Amino acid sequence: MKSDPGFYDYWPYEKRPNIQWPGGARLAFWVAPNIEFYELDPPANPQRKAWPQPYPALPGYGIRDYGNRVGHVRQMEVLDRYGIRGSISLSTALCDHHPEIIAQCAQRDWEFFSHGIYNTRYTYGMSEEQEKEMILDSLSSIKKHTGQHCAGYLAPALSHSENTLDLFAEAGSELAGDEAGFYTCDLFHDDQPTPIRLRSGKRFVSIPYSLEMNDTIAYVVNKVEPRRYGQMLRDNFDRLYAEGAQSGTVMCIPTHNYQVSCPHRLKAFEEALEYITGHSDVWVTTGREIASHFLDTQYDTALANIASKQGAC
């Protein structure tokens, strides 16, 4: 085990090269709906239980199924109203189980990125070969069912190994060279994209995917009241939008169709989206587009700047 994963060097949030977003926008805004499939009776991972109760664990399974049966369309309609294309963190087995959802999102030109195969299959305990097989399977599923080369990764249930990011980048290269496997949502160290150091040397970035703005973290872990969640989203935006006047920032709202789409929570979410998209200098975009823009225009400058900051100031 390591004391530091070694993905990035210290890079202070001051005196960085200015990030320019398309159209002079201050802030790149993206919404990442997690569209997940949880199994009722998965094989038991030796390090993490899928459900607190013995089979059949109705409460947890039921509400997640609710998300796909009921919540998905509600969230999609809200995103449609504000001109937002979702960047889907996808349990790729959902392509097989619920192709209707995939078709609706594909029709809207939403992005699909890999969130593993099932959210009840954890990376813990996998050999490197097994993890590579799982990641390749998920990327191939996305290509097969949507035609998209998968650009991004969020490990299933945020379960990682030391090799996860390397394996994802390499799987992307194996399938589609630099067209696939070039950004991760697994790291929460910054409000701007940052270069990630991989064993392959591939040009690869971390894109801000906020844990604090994640509806499941807010509602389940931090037990936030729905209207307060709406206020948190607006406050988060206000500060990033203000700072974006100097150098472009990124705001992400990671969602789950079983949280944000419940009837008692949609209003707060929708009001926040209306507020955010009502500002003029917001680039409403996707994870892939943010990553591509950064790699094309900022990545080399960022690397040089990071290198220059490794001594004392």
Added chain:
Amino acid sequence: MALDPEHLQYPNRTYGMDHDRYEWSMLSDRRPVQWPGSAKLAVWVNVSLQFYPLNQEGKPFAVPGGMTMPYPDLRHYSLRDYGNRVGIYRFLNAFDQYGIRPSFAISTELAERAPYLLQRICEREDELICHGWNMDSLHYGGQPLAEESELVERSITRLRELSGQEISGWISPARNESENTPELLVQNGIRYFCDWVNDDMPYSFHTKSGDLTAMPLSNELEDRFVLMNNLHSEQSWLEQVCDACDFLLQEAESSGGRILALNIHPWVLGQPHRIARLEQALAYISSCAGVWNAPAGEILQHWMAQQGG
């Protein structure tokens, strides 16, 4: 280091669900339902009347809301009892004030222990739902079939004897089930249950003994979950109910009838500092145009006539 190969095998990775209990169905694809009087929203208030034994065994887990202290946990025992003695009568007044016809899910042992309360509800001609034997008699995976079979049969039969009602609905304590619970319910004449909360509308649930209907009694909006689990304020519970009511009424405009289901507990909302929030929620709901209030069995009857079978 490696996982057993089964961890990378996906035998259920095919169209639909990963089990055969019900069909995959998106709510937005279903035929619209019409409620009586062209109402948009059916409001179903369910009161859970529960008996939490002092000598809780906690098998296989301590039920949420149950005893947490070393025996005898008088604080939690008596505070739950408070609901059935005091809080429930505040509820009844509120229901009468706003013309609400709730269902009452009752622990059969409570029906046995509090004949006054049972008679009071039966005289109102409100619908009873069987809520198991008591809150420490859980149904759970791995439970011996004979043990659970006796428990289900005793809970339902005894409640029928005590109440004289047909008893066609069921809510498991803690909404926990074994792999056999749905079959046992059908074998005991239950027509609908409220344990699987994965929809906002009823749907058919398959058992080896025939179909049940799953009724959508929201977990996420219930008073205990919002106030005791999430630790939200009373005011926030009220706002969440009003926001849900508004949203579902709006969705019903284009999608057909919807259901707002409120599961409430007299030991939670029956407290003096909370009861006004329940009254305000009922006042708000009652003031909305297009609302039809009915107990579960009646909502189910209208749904079955249009969508069942």
